[in-house]
Amino acid sequence: MTDEIPEPTRSAWEGLPEQLAERLVQLRQLVLEVARENPAIGPLEETVKWGEPAFLTAASGSGTTVRIHRHKKSPDTYGLYVHCQTDLVERYRQLYDEELTFDGNRAVLFDSKDELPVDAVKHCIAMALTYHLRKRS
Template sequence: MTASHPSFANPALADAFNAFPLPTRQALQKVRSWIYEIAAADAQIGTIVEELKWGQPSYATQPKSGVPLRLGQPKDGASGALYVPCQSALIGELRAHYDHDEASSIWFEGNRGLHFDPTKPLPETELRHAIKLALTYYRRRKG
């Protein structure tokens, strides 16, 4: 793998990805690479800390410039998801951009999740936007 998406430092993370069905695994690995790529392009984001939270791959910033992201598969088993802390206003920000966009191929789960169909082309614009907003959440809040 390239520097933008390093190999897994913790074998448990690789196991977590391998537990996803193939289309979901491939989609979430792509989203993972975007997390590292977006962080690498903005020095103010800091370092990405990858670990397991609630059995799911989790990505936090060090220092704390943004909210943690988790990658997973909802109980429906048919979609991939990007999760954020439900106390944040991030999903509301994303809804304001995409909830009424009929061309968008994402949908929301309450105030904590953004879902997509892993068997279709990934909604790259929306996911990259969500990642960037998440990784800069606290920094943007400070002004």
């Protein structure tokens, strides 16, 4: 997978405020970096689900789908979304309750005006993209 943003992803972000779009591009880059850094994850399939860019571990089956997009309730907020029937957000809360903001059992939310806490976010992404590996062991 290249880092060039595919047309479906670009279309999903069309019309978003520039700062928000830049943050989503940065978050997308972190997802790709995490996958590259961990051979167990393998190549990601980038697609659009429910109008939101999504990353699947189709080749390895190592993890759950990760989606990234604007949060519907706030024009300045965007999120890293995981499947709501996993325990991922609860685990994120245990590790990063002081550092990150959460939406129920499905998302980590970020304000587009703030810098991303890169280390914590990369760890959350890695946990999602290796979720099934943990479940198997």
